Amino acid sequence: MVLDIRHLAAAHRFETTVDGHVCELDYNLHGQVMTITHTGVPEQVGGRGIASELVRTALDTARREGWKVVPACSYAQVWMERHPAYGDLRA
Numbered sequence: 001m002v003l004d005i006r007h008l009a010a011a012h013r014f015e016t017t018v019d020g021h022v023c024e025l026d027y028n029l030h031g032q033v034m035t036i037t038h039t040g041v042p043e044q045v046g047g048r049g050i051a052s053e054l055v056r057t058a059l060d061t062a063r064r065e066g067w068k069v070v071p072a073c074s075y076a077q078v079w080m081e082r083h084p085a086y087g088d089l090r091a
Helices: 050-065 074-082 084-089
Strands: 006-008 013-018 021-030 033-040 068-071
Touching: 013 050, 021 050, 033 050, 033 074, 050 068, 050 074, 050 084, 068 074, 068 084, 074 084
Parallel strands: 033 068
Antiparallel strands: 006 013, 013 021, 021 033
């Protein structure tokens, strides 16, 4: 599944819509540190890897921007543990 994930920088959010349901990842940005605070995918579209792609997109953005990351959201924390290639981004 190819997702159209949008970075809404002013809102500190990554967002995509799947089958009419909004899926999101919210973060705070303090200096060069992105704190991922929430990842949400409605159960109607769950189990499709949407949350994973939201986290991957957020982390790829952090890497490109030179930010470090604090995965305060439990999903993002587990995701980063399972994907050690992103470990260098941890604040």
